Amino acid sequence: MKSPHTDLPRSSISLSVYIKNGFRTKRSTSSFIIIAALLNAILYNWPLLSFSINNLDGLTLNGLHTIFTVFVVIYLETALALYLLFLISRRLGKNLCVILALANSLAVYFVVTYNVILGTSMMGNVFNTKFSEASPFLSGKMFIYFVVLGMIPAWLIIRTSVLKTPRLRLFLHLILTLFISVTWVWFSGSTWLWVDKHAKQLGGITMPWSYVGNSIRFQIQKDEENVEQTPLPNATFRSNKKTVVVLVIGESARAEDFSLYGYQRQTNPLLSNSDVITLKNATSCATYTTASVKCILSYTNTSHLFGKNFEPLPSYLQRQGIDVFWRSHNWGEPPLKIASYINAKDLEKNCEGDECNYDGVLLSHLAEQIKASKKQKIFVVLHQSGSHGPTYYLKYPKAFEVFKPVCRSVELSNCTHQELVNAYDNTILYNDHFLDQLRTILKGLDTASAFLYVSDHGESLGEDGIYLHGTPYSIAPKQQYTIPFLVWMSQDFIKQQHISVDKLKARAKTTQDNVFHSVMGAFDMRSPIYNKDLDIFAKAKTP
Structure with missing residues (x-):
């Protein structure tokens, strides 16, 4: 019997099947990691691209090389982190990708809307802000960011089945990614003076590393502050x-x-x-x-x-x-x-x-x-x-x-x-x-x-x-x-x-x-x- 899709282009058949299956898809672990890392660099780091363009001396060959290097590093460090997570557990890795998609969408909103730097101090603001102070930030624009950059990618991640891959193969892919990372950094030394000069700004708008890393740093500082208070020396009064x-x-x-x-x-x-x-x-x-x-x-x-x-x-x-x-x-x-x-x-x-x-x-x-x-x-x-x-x-x-x-x-x-x-x-x-x-x-x-x-x-x-x-x-x-x-x-x-x-x-x-x-x-x-x-x-x- 002739298939109802016989006369359709192959791409149309794939899309039709994809929709029919409720947008479900299957990916190998490495394929999932590569796509997730690429999408993270593209979807959530365009504020960083904008900053880079505005702070480079025009779109020269060297400037383009610097921008490309920054994005390659974001991709590689994300891929490395995901390989480590998926080596521990596929469920852990996938669930964390869902959480980061939602968090990234809100982080990008605040970076774009208020031009903030998500450093340790800003994360301190976040963790010490009560709902009564946070609620005024709610807006239609934030909702759009959350749906388009957060909920939709998160839903697509949930609908993706990550196929089991031997841990040895994943480990070898991790080593390869690490080797590529070190090699790229080594051969891109000319860009690091610019990166070092703008390190605080770049570090505060790179997703998700800005808020993840600085949240950890803030919590470490907080834990140090929670050490039992040491009494100060007793005082005397020169008058009453x-x-x-x-x-x-x-x-x-x-x-x-x-x-x-x-x-x-x-x-x-x-x-x-x-x-x-x-x-x-x-x-x-x-x-x-x-x-x-x-x-x-x-x-x-x-x-x-x-x-x-x-x-x-x-x-x-x-x-x-x-x-x-x-x-x-x-x-x-x-x-x-x-x-x-x-x-x-x-x-x-x-x-x-x-x-x-x-x-x-x-x-x-x-x-x-x-x-x-x-x-x-x-x-x-x-x-x-x-x-x-x-x-x-x-x-x-x-x-x-x-x-x-x-x-x-x-x-x-x-x-x-x-x-x-x-x-x-x-x-x-x-x-x-x-x-x-x-x-x-x-x-x-x-x-x-x-x-x-x-x-x-x-x-x-x-x-x-x-x-x-x-x-x-x-x-x-x-x-x-x-x-x-x-x-x-x-x-x-x-x-x-x-x-x-x-x-x-x-x-x-x-x-x-x-x-x-x-x-x-x-x-x-x-x-x-x-x-x-x-x-x-x-x-x-x-x-």
């Missing part, structure tokens, strides 16, 4: 005078959008007409929250002290007999041993007014809590939600939407630059109101008091096509680490500490490293770890 110190940890605030730092827009109308002191040339330790907050609360940079994890400032002060209150509208702080930690959800229960869903909730009944303390020395930390993107327009009450029109899209590149800046500047305007309210509260205590405001890091608003924060520090734009650092002191505090306001204003440079020792100085604390050179108040004493 009543003192209240408030540390406000801002979020994603960059100095260049503060009129206090010379910005042409009036984003600080209240603070500009107050006795708040602006410290010049302030910088952050990192470009993401967890690392920056750890730095702010540490007595020294412990990155070079492997396995050491010293207690943070609030825990240290609590242990020395100071009343410590932490109020949080954010997260990312290290483990704390303090008596009072209150998050925004709990504060909202007794909050009244229009600001209870914003950072204003942190000030709710703050004066009452301070006055109820029986201690002579009180330390308060207010951890803001601040100017965290991409939904800047949700970070302030409607009354503070002064600069218009504003960006209301999570795909920031879809907004004009001015709309994006308008939305961001409104968050700074609201922060101005917040800090002025705090100043009023402290003045009403009628005791020696001060506040330090320091942002955890800055923010990119599309400069050079980069958005948000978390770019590796060594290549981060200045907007991500140049931060505001403000100080306010009551007259009683100034007299008690013998502060010269003019000396404090004249400081040439300040960093987050100054916070720990300045707080110690404000409380007249002394211990072997106290560093007078890092105490901004000690350096501003009158003769």
